[in-house]
Amino acid sequence: MTVASAIGTPQIFALVDVNNFYVSCERVFNPHLENRPVVVLSNNDGCCVARSSESREIGVKMGAPWFQLKELAQKHNIVALSSNYALYGSMSDRVMSILRDYSPNMETYSIDESFLSLNGLGGLWPSASAMGQSIRYRVRQWTGLPVCVGIGPSKTLAKLANHIAKKQPRFNGVCDLASMPSAQVDSLLANIGVNEVWGVGRRIGLQLHAAGITTIQQLRDAAPSWLRAKFGVVMERTGNELRGISCLALEEVAPPRKQIISSRSFGQLVHTLPELSESVATYMSSAAETLRRENSVCEAIQVFVQTNPFREQDPQYSKGITIPLPNVSSDTRLLVRAALFGLKRIYRPGFAYKKTGVMLIGIGPAAVQQLSLLPQHGAGDKSQRLMQVMDKLNGIYGRNTVSLFSAGSRKSWTMRRENMSPGYTTNWKDVPVAHAR
Ligand SMILES: [Mg+2]
Incomplete structure (x- = not known):
C-alpha cells in the first residue's frame, strides 16, 4: 500500500x-451527427449505452431499452447507432498514446x-x-x-x-x-x-x-x-x-463497473509472446471472475501492452486493440481466446515489455441477455454451469486452483513478491498447522 x-x-x-465518448467517436467520422440527439445501443441494439448531451436534455435515460424510446425518437429525430467497440477501442488507444507524451x-x-x-x-x-x-x-x-x-x-x-x-x-x-x-x-x-x-x-x-x-x-x-x-x-x-490531502495514489481505486480493468506491471521486463500470453490470460481470467461475481456480461474486450517509459534507453512501444465478442458473454474461455487473439495482433518482437492488461467493455446485466437463434459462444446453460463450478472451486480452495491452461503455471512475469508472507487466512495450503505432542 x-x-x-x-x-x-x-x-x-x-x-x-473524453466528452460523451462513444457518441464523440461516431461524430468524428460522421459530422451529420453534430448538434443533434444521438444514442449508441448495446449489442443487438438492445439498450442505450451512450447519449449525446442533446439526448440527455430530452430525457433519454442511460440503459433505457430502445423499443421504449421509439416514440421519443420519432418526435425528436434521435439517431440511434449500434455500438462499434472496435472503433471506440482504437480511438481510446489513440487518445491514451497522446496522453502518455x-x-x-x-x-x-x-x-x-x-x-x-x-x-x-x-x-x-x-x-x-x-x-x-x-x-x-x-x-x-x-x-x-x-x-x-x-x-x-x-x-x-x-x-x-x-x-x-x-x-x-x-x-x-x-x-x-x-x-x-x-x-x-x-x-x-x-x-x-x-x-x-x-x-x-x-x-x-x-x-x-x-x-x-x-x-x-x-x-x-x-x-x-x-x-x-x-x-x-x-x-x-x-x-x-x-481537503487536498492526497490519499489515493495512481492505480489504487477500482474502476467503475462500466468497465473492468485487470492490469499490472511486471516484476521484471518481459520479451516473449508466450510470457505475455500467460499474463494476459491470467488478467482476463480474473476480470471474467469479477464480471460473473457481479452477474454481468460484456460485449467486447480490450488488451494492451506497454514498454517502460522510464527506461529512456529502450525503444518504446505501446498499443491496445479492442476485439468485439460474437455475443455477450462472461465465459473465461471465450474472453481469454479473444484477448490472446488481440495480443497476437499487437505484439511486436524486440521490445522489453513492462505491463499488459485487459479491459472489459460494454458491461451489462446477465439477466437481459437476448435469446438468439444463432449458435452462441461462451453463453447458455453449459457455459454457465462450468463457470459456476470453476468459481466455486477457486472460492473454496484458493485463487487459481482451477484455471485455463493458457494462463500458465510458472508465471515468471508476475509482480515481484519474494517477500510476501503466505496467505495464512485465505489459502488452504498456507493455513498454519499446529502439531501437538
Ligand atoms: Mg467520458
Missing part, C-alpha cells in the same frame, strides 16, 4: 476524460479517462492549465475527440475539477482547483451536490443528505472523526481528499 507514504507529500493530478505516470482509469501524475512536471509548462489546454488542443487536432481536463491536489479533486470543466463553459474545458483562490473553490463546492463526489453513489448520497450534508463544501468541512464514525474510513478518506 502506498497510501501512508502518499499522505503529506503534495501531489498534483490531472484527469483527462504528457506524463510518464499515467493510470488508464476507463476506456475514455486517464489520471496523469503531474508531479515534477511544473517546470515544463507556464501553468497546469496551460498544459491542460495543450492536451485538449492536441487530442482534438489529432483524433477529432473533445476532452476536458480537471486538475487537483488529489484524485478526488481532479475528478471533481473535470466535472466542473464539463458543466461550466466559462472554464473552457480545463479546471484547475489546485491553483484556484480558496474563496473561488469554496463557492464552487458550495454549489455542487454531494452526489457528484467520486465514490458517493445514490445510496450513500441519501445517507449524507439525511445527516445534513448536501453540498461538497459541507462534506469537505465535516470533521474527519465524525465522518469515520458515521460512514467509515472510506468516507473519511474522501473528506481528506476533498
Whole structure:
C-alpha cells in the first residue's frame, strides 16, 4: 500500500476524460451527427449505452431499452447507432498514446479517462492549465475527440475539477482547483451536490443528505472523526481528499463497473509472446471472475501492452486493440481466446515489455441477455454451469486452483513478491498447522 507514504507529500493530478465518448467517436467520422440527439445501443441494439448531451436534455435515460424510446425518437429525430467497440477501442488507444507524451505516470482509469501524475512536471509548462489546454488542443487536432481536463491536489479533486470543466463553459474545458483562490473553490463546492463526489453513489448520497450534508463544501468541512464514525474510513478518506490531502495514489481505486480493468506491471521486463500470453490470460481470467461475481456480461474486450517509459534507453512501444465478442458473454474461455487473439495482433518482437492488461467493455446485466437463434459462444446453460463450478472451486480452495491452461503455471512475469508472507487466512495450503505432542 502506498497510501501512508502518499499522505503529506503534495501531489498534483490531472484527469483527462473524453466528452460523451462513444457518441464523440461516431461524430468524428460522421459530422451529420453534430448538434443533434444521438444514442449508441448495446449489442443487438438492445439498450442505450451512450447519449449525446442533446439526448440527455430530452430525457433519454442511460440503459433505457430502445423499443421504449421509439416514440421519443420519432418526435425528436434521435439517431440511434449500434455500438462499434472496435472503433471506440482504437480511438481510446489513440487518445491514451497522446496522453502518455504528457506524463510518464499515467493510470488508464476507463476506456475514455486517464489520471496523469503531474508531479515534477511544473517546470515544463507556464501553468497546469496551460498544459491542460495543450492536451485538449492536441487530442482534438489529432483524433477529432473533445476532452476536458480537471486538475487537483488529489484524485478526488481532479475528478471533481473535470466535472466542473464539463458543466461550466466559462472554464473552457480545463479546471484547475489546485491553483484556484480558496474563496473561488469554496463557492464552487458550495454549489455542487454531494452526489457528484467520486465514490458517493445514490445510496450513500441519501445517507449524507439525511445527516445534513448536501453540498461538497459541507462534506469537505465535516470533521474527519465524525465522518469515520458515521460512514467509515472510506468516507473519511474522501473528506481528506476533498481537503487536498492526497490519499489515493495512481492505480489504487477500482474502476467503475462500466468497465473492468485487470492490469499490472511486471516484476521484471518481459520479451516473449508466450510470457505475455500467460499474463494476459491470467488478467482476463480474473476480470471474467469479477464480471460473473457481479452477474454481468460484456460485449467486447480490450488488451494492451506497454514498454517502460522510464527506461529512456529502450525503444518504446505501446498499443491496445479492442476485439468485439460474437455475443455477450462472461465465459473465461471465450474472453481469454479473444484477448490472446488481440495480443497476437499487437505484439511486436524486440521490445522489453513492462505491463499488459485487459479491459472489459460494454458491461451489462446477465439477466437481459437476448435469446438468439444463432449458435452462441461462451453463453447458455453449459457455459454457465462450468463457470459456476470453476468459481466455486477457486472460492473454496484458493485463487487459481482451477484455471485455463493458457494462463500458465510458472508465471515468471508476475509482480515481484519474494517477500510476501503466505496467505495464512485465505489459502488452504498456507493455513498454519499446529502439531501437538
Ligand atoms: Mg467520458
